[in-house]
Structures are given as C-alpha cells and as structure tokens.
Amino acid sequence: MDREQVCLLKEIMEISFVLDETSLYLDTHPNDERALRLHNNYAQKYSEIVSLYEAKYGPLQNHNMSQYPWAYINGPWPWEFDYRLC
Template identity: 50%
Template sequence: MNKIRYQKLQEIQTLEFTLVELNLYLDTHPNDQKALREYNTYGKQLQKSRAQYEAMYGPLCNFGMSLSQYPFKWVEEPWPWDM
C-alpha cells in the first residue's frame, strides 16, 4: 500500500479517536469551554483530512456519507478497513 495513503488514514483514525474521547468527556462536562474548543478544532481538522484523503483516494464511507467522482470510486480497492 502507498505509504502516504496509509499515513493519511492513520491521521484520520487518530483524529476520530480523539474526538470520541472528547465527546465522552463533554457528555459529563458540558461547560468545559477549553474541551469544547479542542473538540471543534479537531473536528475541523478531521473534516479537512477526510476531504484531502477522499480527493486523493476516493470515498471513506458509502451510502451518501461521502460523495464520489466519476466513475463510482467505492468499488475500487483497497477499502479503508482493508488497510
């Protein structure tokens, strides 16, 4: 597999993990402004990273969660979970 592709996917997974943890924390500490700022900052980073990945390698999700270029890219392998 392409090393850059793998690194980009790892970056996305790291951001997703961070956001899950911050989300869980904010569930019990909804007034923590610093945590909320971090959550929003990481969320923007994730959106940017996902857009970059999908522009280079195709969609990360199907069923309308990610748009596709022509021809339909979802059928191209490897799929994100296969890496």
C-alpha cells in the same frame, strides 16, 4: 497503496478517536470550555484531512457522493493496509 495513503488513513483514525472521546467527555462536562476548544480544533482538522484523503484516494464512506463510476469499491479495504508504514 502508498505510504502517504496509509499515514493519512492512520491520522484520520487517530483524530476520529479524539473526537469520540471528547464528545463523550463533553456529554457529562458541557461547560468545559477547554475541552470544547480541543474538540472543535480536532473537528476542523478531521474535516480538512478527510477532504484531502478523499480528493487523492476516493471516498472513505459509502454514503458520501461519488464520481462516476461508483468509486467506493476501488481502494484497498482497511484490513489490506500495512499500518506499520507510519
């Protein structure tokens, strides 16, 4: 595993956290246009960064499509990363 992979994975987790929080907020404040714009911006960024990660390092989740042979098990597991690299 290299530094770029670890940093991308950390960024994906950070963006995922923002998406979870903005989703919860929007559940109770559905008319907050600023929050919705923030959520949508991060949703777009999440999609882009996940695509970049999966193109370089393989699938992040086992319910995504995989190349042959099954690639989900090839990468390091989340607990094997040294997140201090970023």
